[in-house]
Amino acid sequence: MMNRAPHVYSISPNVSFADALAHGIMAEFGERPEQLSSVTLLLPTRRACRTVRDAFLRHSMGKPLLLPRMHPLGDLDEDELALTGWKDIGGINAIKPAISPLRRQLLLTRLILSFEEGKTTADQAAQLAGELAGLLDQVHTEGLAFHDLKTLVPENYAEHWNITLDFLKILTDHWPVILESEGVIDPADRRNRLLDAQRRVWEETPPQGPIIAAGSTASIPAVGALLACIARLPQGRVVLPGLDRFMASDDWANLEATHPQYGLKQLLDRLRMAPDEVLDWDCDGIEGSHPVRAKLLSEAMLPAKTTDKWRTLDHPVANVLDGVERVDCPTPFEEAGAIALMLRRELSYPGQTAALVTPDRNLARRVASELRRWGIEIDDSAGTPLQHSPTGTYLRLLAQCVAEDFAPIPFLALCKHPLSAAGQNPMVFRRLVRQLELRILRGPRPGTGLDGMRHALDRREADWRKRTSRLSTTQKKTLSDLRSLLDQIEEALHPLIKVMKRRKTDLIKLLEAHVKAAEAFATTELDSGVQRLWAGEAGDCAADFISELREATGGFGELSPDAYPALFDALMSGKAVRPRFGAHPRLAILGLFEARLQTADLIVLGGLNEGTWPPDVSANPWMSRPMMRDFGLPQPEFLIGQTAHDFTQNFCAPRVIITRSDRVDGTPTVRSRWLRRLENRLSGTDVATQFSGHSGWLNWQAALDYVAKIQAVSPPAPRPPVSARPREMYVTSVEQWMRDPYGLYAKMILNIRALDDIDADPNAADYGNIIHESLEIFMEKYPKDLPDNADRELRAIGRDVFGTELDNPGIWAFWWPRFERICDWFIEQEQSRRALIAKSYTELEGSITFDGPAGPFKIAAKADRMDLFKDGELSIIDYKTGTPPSKKEVEAGFAPQLPLEAAIAMQGGFTQFGPRTVKELEFWRLRGAQVAGERKPATDNPAQTAEEALEGLKGLVGAYDHVEAPYGSRPNPEHAPKYSDYEHLARVKEWSTAAPGEDE
Helix, strand or coil: CCCCCCCEEEECCCHHHHHHHHHHHHHCCCCHHHHHCCCCCEEHHHHHHHHHHHHHHHHHHCCCCCCCCCEHHHHHHHHHHHCCCCCHCCCCCCCCCCHHHHHHHHHHHCCCCCCCCCCCHHHHHHHHHHHHHHHHHHHHHHCHHHHHHHCCCCHCCCCCHHHEEEEEEEHHHHHHHHHHHHHCCHHHHHHHHHHHHHHHHHHHCCCCCEEEEEECCCCCCHHHHHHHHHHHHCCEEEEEEEECCCCHHHHHHHHCCCCCCCCHHHHHHHHHHCCCHCEEEECCCEEECCCCHHHHHHHHHHCCCHHHHHCCCCCCCCCCCEEEEEECCCCCCHHHHHHHHHHHHCCCCCCCEEEECCCHHHHHHHHHHHHHHHCCCCCCCCEEEEHHHHHHHHHHHHHHHHHHHCCCCHHHHHHCCCCCCCCCHHHHHHHHHHHHHHHHHHHCCCCCCCHHHHHHHHHHHHHHHHHHHCCHHHHHHHHHHHHHHHHHHHHHHHHHHHHCCCCCCEEEHHHHHHHHHHHHHHHCCCHHHHHHCCCHHHHHHHHHHHCCCHHCCCCCCCEEEEHHHHHHHHHHHHHECCCHHHCCEEEECCCCCCCHCCCCCCCEEEECEEECECCCCCCCCCCCHHHHHHHHCCCCHHHHHHHHHHHHHHHCCCCEEEEEECCCCCCCCCEEEEHHHHHHHHCCCHHHHHHCCCHHHHHHHHHHHCCCECCCCCCCCCCHHHHHCCCCCEHHHHHHHHHCCHHHHHHHHHHCCCCCCEECCCHHHHHHHHHHHHHHHHHHCCCCCCCCCCHHCCCCCCHHHHHHHCHHHHHHHHHHHHHHHHHHEEEEEHHHHHHHHEEEEEEEEEEEEEEEEEEEEEEEEEEEEEEECCCEEEEEEEEECCCHHHHHHHHHHHCCCHHHHCCCCCCCCCCCCCCEEEEEEEEEEEEECCEEEEEEEEEHHHHHHEEEEEEHHHHHHHHHCCCCCCCCCCHHHHHHHCCCCCCCCCCCHCCCCCCCCEEE
16 A cells, blocks of 8 residues: 555635636646646546536637546446556456346346235336335445345344345345346446456556546545545545635534535545645636635534634625625526526626526426527436436327226327327328317217227217218218227237237237337338337437347246336336437536536526425435444435535635525425525624525516506407307207307307316216106107006116216216116106106207397207196106206296297197197206105296297397397306306406406
8 A cells, every 4th residue: 555645635616626627737737748648537427527628628728639538437437447457457357247227127126026925016116126226326335235234133123124124135135146147246336346446456556647536525435445546646636626725623523414524524534634734726817706705605614513603703804795696586486587587698698608506306497498488498417307208208108008998098198199190191190089089088988998989989970870860971981080090000009909918928028019019109101110219319218228128128027017007117217318419508407416517607506495405314215324324324414415515616606696485386495504504604794685685686587577567358248240140049058148148159159169078077967968868768668658667667778878887886876876766756756647648758859930130030949858738738847967947047037948948839839749838847856865856846837937038039139130239258247157168268267356447
């Protein structure tokens, strides 16, 4: 072991680390090109390598250079590093290759499924496997061994921790055997071995050229050991990021894991160095923030045991916060908008750069979205999750659709995806899918699978034939096209449909069928599915994922196909699509790790709230704190210390803006502990108000969408030409015309209909239709005399009408008992009425026509039931499963359906019999509750009410036969309908809440 004094330097946080590093190296080695190229530079990340490379180019003013060899410490590779003397310690084959992440996750998933013996689903096991993989990496990173788990005395811990230790035998007993059989090792273990091999080589044979390790805080012990080696090499140097030069020795001794200097203290302890033994890197000529900013941070971050020093410290100088802004926003919406404005303003200055640094992924996505208002695409270092990319979403939807047997929602989600085509022109395909949706997929779910959709089309055809007796050319073509569409979909997806029908099958077979079906379903009439599916950055990333998954599935064993979609999702999580080009070159969004050593003219630190930055200290799912301590794992607070160092480094940038939100998702937040510490340090000083969080940025953000005056919208009052107004309608529409003329206008003139929900549960309207149809069939079958077993006959008819709906547990438990009670009540009424009735009619249609100012007007009706008594008089009955109108409403003319049916009957509008006297107008309320049914007279004087209703209709027609009459929305609010499909279209909530002419 070398005993030379370590060569350790520090670059102050108030200058750009990359620029200072490049400046110092160029000052020492830049005179001769061969000297500079002989330098080996080890940096924390690949992004840091690119940043330092750019710093060299800035320093040389763009002139060509032979740059130092730069390599990332965190992603060490023997080929990339070309380790000197490697062969002397056994060669490349001395260290086994690393197992691929997916292979490891699948092997661990299989172990978990075996251990749990059916208690865990495949996707849950895959998620647990990901957590176990993280534990493996953490244990290897700390240089620990799993056999030490056995030394943890079980009786010292609660029983559930004993269960956990038993579960972790997957790692202690089984995993090493699997790794040996695979001929691989864990990635973190391999990284440690590579770092250790490099350290041993350099200790035995120091390299001829300079070795500089810069920017690392040595959070990985193996990296710390290598840095200790480099620091003692004859030409080795370690350059630390932002060592605190203002901290007293007693403060240094009291550092806790949450302190930003804690990681550097651990490294210096390993090197057996005191902070004052660390040299300052040559930063002469590098512009940065004033050093007093770093001093302020040092004082604000004092260890908890020595914060009493705040009382005796001198007040900060007046310019300590020059270049620093703080913006406290009400919500993340304003925060994202303000940040986007900050970044956009920076682009107005030639050559200026800006970066948002935040661990908050939601905030990052919001900012990226806000920037698109100016057509700016920003480079987000985290990329887009593959799951949410077009290709990833398509693959997930396809698996889900087939697994759920083509249930309407997943089926339509798949078919409406831009990649779906099933061999057709994509525009034609989507048009046909929309027709299929409108014809059979809105409303209650059809039968299962594609065959269920075919049966639904058959029912639609029967429906059309029932109405018109023959199909039109358009209807025939629609049915033909939709049946052909289903055939093409089945043909494209057949490979996956076939495999998914098996009880169990191999994962690789499911994957191959999935990919084959996906490619076939993405095929168009011109392009192959292979070309379309795997194109672009998302396609490349998905193809790499599928390729890796293919290689990883070997030996996984059989799987229930139902579990495949969720497992596929779980395995895809964590994969990200990163754009190769197209983002703005002067803007970036960076996570905390990616931001290390980065530089920009403006740094925005976003999301400075507790739980975000710093993150919450979550409990380890595998070990309690005492177990972690005894085993040798670092406490979770160490992560807070790392993020604190990230904050202090970025806070010292020349220009920095700090942002946070007071509330997130409606919940009050707590500002970051580092902001509170700064507030406490600045409290009572002249500069405290500069750090209050009040800023003009919020006003500018609000001004983006500011509207000087919002005029309250007036109620709609369309006045279509008389020629466009209806000249005939059913009596059921007259009530809507009276209560909500605008709704009638939208329905009958604009021809707008509300769509049923997709895959809707049968609702009250469906229940009413079933009751009506059951009674209609019964009355048509027995119009005069009742059968002996009338109640059983009606129940049998009801079973046929309910059909497959009775398979729904809710309908069987709630609707069917109600129907049975209605049957008993209805038969009881019929038994007492039939002796007086000559004949009963159901769904009888009739109409009359009268003259209006603009021409003849036809009013038609389709009565639920009409009973012709033996004395020649009529009873008109309307079945109601809901609440019928009151007698007061009927006689006032606001529920004119039954009276108008009576008026038509009195004038002979029903052709089955001539003009008749109407004896009764009744609502039969069919509730099926404890009171199963109830007969409610609609009026005491049917003839008079009918005449008044007809006269009222004629007056209504006369009024609307003039173009000046508007179809207003809810002209009489007290008589407005309780529900209307057209309220949103009429914007009722906008104008009904403000007084006429009131500005909002």
